[in-house]
Amino acid sequence: MSLSKEQIAQRIAKEVKDGYYVNLGIGIPTLVANYVRDDISVEFQSENGVLGMGPFPFEGEEDADIINAGKQTITTLPGASFFDSSLSFGMIRGKHVDLTILGAMEVSENGDIANWKIPGKMVKGMGGAMDLVASAENIIVAMMHTNKRGDSKLLKRCSLPLTGVQCVKKIVTNLAVIEVTNKGFKLLERAPGVSVDSIKDATDGTLIIDGDVPEMNL
Amino acid sequence: MIKKKVSTVSEALLGVDNGMTFMLGGFGLCGIPENTISELVKLGVKDLTCISNNAGVDDFGLGLLLQNHQINKMISSYVGENDEFERQMLSGELDVELIPQGTLAERCRAAQVGLPAIYTPAGFGTEVAEGKETREFDGKMYVLEHAFKADFAFVKAWKGDEAGNLIFKGTARNFNPVMCGAAKITVAEVEELLPVGSLDPNQIHIPGIFVQRIFKGEKFEKRIEQRTVRKRD
Numbered sequence: 001m002s003l004s005k006e007q008i009a010q011r012i013a014k015e016v017k018d019g020y021y022v023n024l025g026i027g028i029p030t031l032v033a034n035y036v037r038d039d040i041s042v043e044f045q046s047e048n049g050v051l052g053m054g055p056f057p058f059e060g061e062e063d064a065d066i067i068n069a070g071k072q073t074i075t076t077l078p079g080a081s082f083f084d085s086s087l088s089f090g091m092i093r094g095k096h097v098d099l100t101i102l103g104a105m106e107v108s109e110n111g112d113i114a115n116w117k118i119p120g121k122m123v124k125g126m127g128g129a130m131d132l133v134a135s136a137e138n139i140i141v142a143m144m145h146t147n148k149r150g151d152s153k154l155l156k157r158c159s160l161p162l163t164g165v166q167c168v169k170k171i172v173t174n175l176a177v178i179e180v181t182n183k184g185f186k187l188l189e190r191a192p193g194v195s196v197d198s199i200k201d202a203t204d205g206t207l208i209i210d211g212d213v214p215e216m217n218l
Numbered sequence: 219m220i221k222k223k224v225s226t227v228s229e230a231l232l233g234v235d236n237g238m239t240f241m242l243g244g245f246g247l248c249g250i251p252e253n254t255i256s257e258l259v260k261l262g263v264k265d266l267t268c269i270s271n272n273a274g275v276d277d278f279g280l281g282l283l284l285q286n287h288q289i290n291k292m293i294s295s296y297v298g299e300n301d302e303f304e305r306q307m308l309s310g311e312l313d314v315e316l317i318p319q320g321t322l323a324e325r326c327r328a329a330q331v332g333l334p335a336i337y338t339p340a341g342f343g344t345e346v347a348e349g350k351e352t353r354e355f356d357g358k359m360y361v362l363e364h365a366f367k368a369d370f371a372f373v374k375a376w377k378g379d380e381a382g383n384l385i386f387k388g389t390a391r392n393f394n395p396v397m398c399g400a401a402k403i404t405v406a407e408v409e410e411l412l413p414v415g416s417l418d419p420n421q422i423h424i425p426g427i428f429v430q431r432i433f434k435g436e437k438f439e440k441r442i443e444q445r446t447v448r449k450r451d
Contacts, residue, residue, distance in 0.1 A: 046389075047319065047320075048245040048246075048248070048389050048392055049245070049389045049391055049392050050388075050389050055448055056446045056447050056448045057447055057448070058447060058448060058449075058450050059447040059448075059449070059450070060447075061447075062442060062445055062446075062447060063388065064247075064248060064390075064440035064441065064442045065248060065249070065376075065387045065388035065389065065390040065440065066388040066389055067245070067246065067248050067389050067442075067443075067444070068389075069245075070444060071245075071246040071247070071248070071443040071444045072444040072445075072446040073442060073444065073445055073446050073447065074446070082386075082388055082389060082391055083391065084323070084386075084391050084392065084393070084394070084395040084396055084423075085245070085271070085319065085320075085322075085323035085392050085393045085396060086320075086323040086324060086326070086327045086395075086396045088320075088323075089319065089320030089323055089324065092320065093320060093338070093339070093340075112343075122304050122307075122308070123316065124296055124297055124298035125294060125295050125296035125297050125298070125316040126295060126296070126316060126317075126318055126319075126346075127295050127296040127318075127319050128295065128318065128319035128320060129318075130318035130320075130321075130340045130341045130344065130346060131318045131319060131320030131321065131338070131340040134338070134339035134340045134341065134342060135339055135340070161344065161345055162343060162344045162345075163344060164342075164343065164344065165342065165343035165344070
């Protein structure tokens with residue numbers, strides 16, 4: 001059974017360790033916050049200038065001056081802080097943020113990522129994605145294994161304009177957990193009930209299979 | 219004390235002209251200089267280049283200047299959620315330069331602090347770096363990005379005093395502090411304008427030296443772009 005978006009988030013949440021500062025992108029990555037163990041201390045950063053993000057506010061308590069990078073109204077937790085955009089990207093560029101989780105349209109087997117532009121379509125911009133992928137030490141991509149047409153999103157070379165080069169370390173899709181190595185995509189885990197062969201079929205880039213590949217533990 | 223206070227928005231905007239380059243603070247609709255934008259619409263200055271993280275929505279923020287065809291060029295990191303913007307961009311009426319958000323912030327800050335350019339890893343190996351100088355430091359590649367040059371910086375703060383000292387609130391801070399002093403003239407609009415001595419010097423985010431004019435905004439609508447809430451148990 002391939003994973004739902006919530007289950008992808010649930011699997012990625014296991015990568016979030018005690019003491020981590022984490023930046024979550026829009027889409028599946030946002031859901032990760034819902035599945036982080038509550039016995040560990042983690043702070044979520046949003047690049048528009050807040051560290052220590054909490055859940056959405058209760059109805060009637062929204063504050064137009066407190067939003068996340070998706071422009072959604074949020075709350076802050078005790079210990080939170082606000083800062084300007086320069087300092088915000090300073091903490092990203094300076095590698096003070098431990099983990100970045102973001103979505104992608106394509107990832108190549110050498111860790112290149114494309115997630116901001118489709119030629120011929122309205123381009124909305126890269127926002128903070130290029131800064132995040134160029135700087136973060138630890139980048140996990142959350143995405144579906146194939147696109148809506150059924151084409152693989154794990155490629156030898158990205159076909160879309162790049163967001164960053166050789167930066168993705170790990171990919172969690174609806175089918176698998178994959179590590180990006182200097183020899184290609186290494187299959188670490190497969191979704192419950194999903195065969196290695198079907199993952200191979202859905203992967204366009206080089207897939208390295210080393211011995212028995214365990215099922216994911218959600 | 220050097221007085222920066224002006225009584226009206228029209229006085230604050232004295233000297234704005236066609237063809238100028240403006241920096242405008244804000245992230246989405248959060249922390250935008252609403253009163254300044256309304257006045258720019260009234261003044262009808264055109265052929266503007268605007269440096270701002272976003273371009274507002276159709277009927278608010280910088281979207282109002284777009285509706286009025288006052289902007290020639292936008293320099294932003296993200297421009298979604300705006301149909302008129304899309305129409306003008308696709309028809310070629312509007313020139314758009316998309317740059318990474320951290321680069322946008324740092325090109326403002328470089329102008330603010332007197333650095334001609336900075337090296338950033340953002341965009342290396344992508345079309346953003348095309349035609350730009352690149353350089354390796356400690357085995358990693360960086361792109362040379364130049365400080366912005368602007369005529370006016372328009373920022374919004376929560377509290378300010380007559381000397382131009384500013385305090386921001388929540389995530390309405392965003393690009394506002396880094397734009398202060400990054401243009402020839404910085405104009406700050408504030409929700410509360412206080413006499414000097416009212417603000418604790420320990421709490422000031424931007425010293426008045428970076429601000430030339432400060433005024434109390436008449437009205438702050440503070441529109442919310444994505445209202446997200448949770449239910450009470």
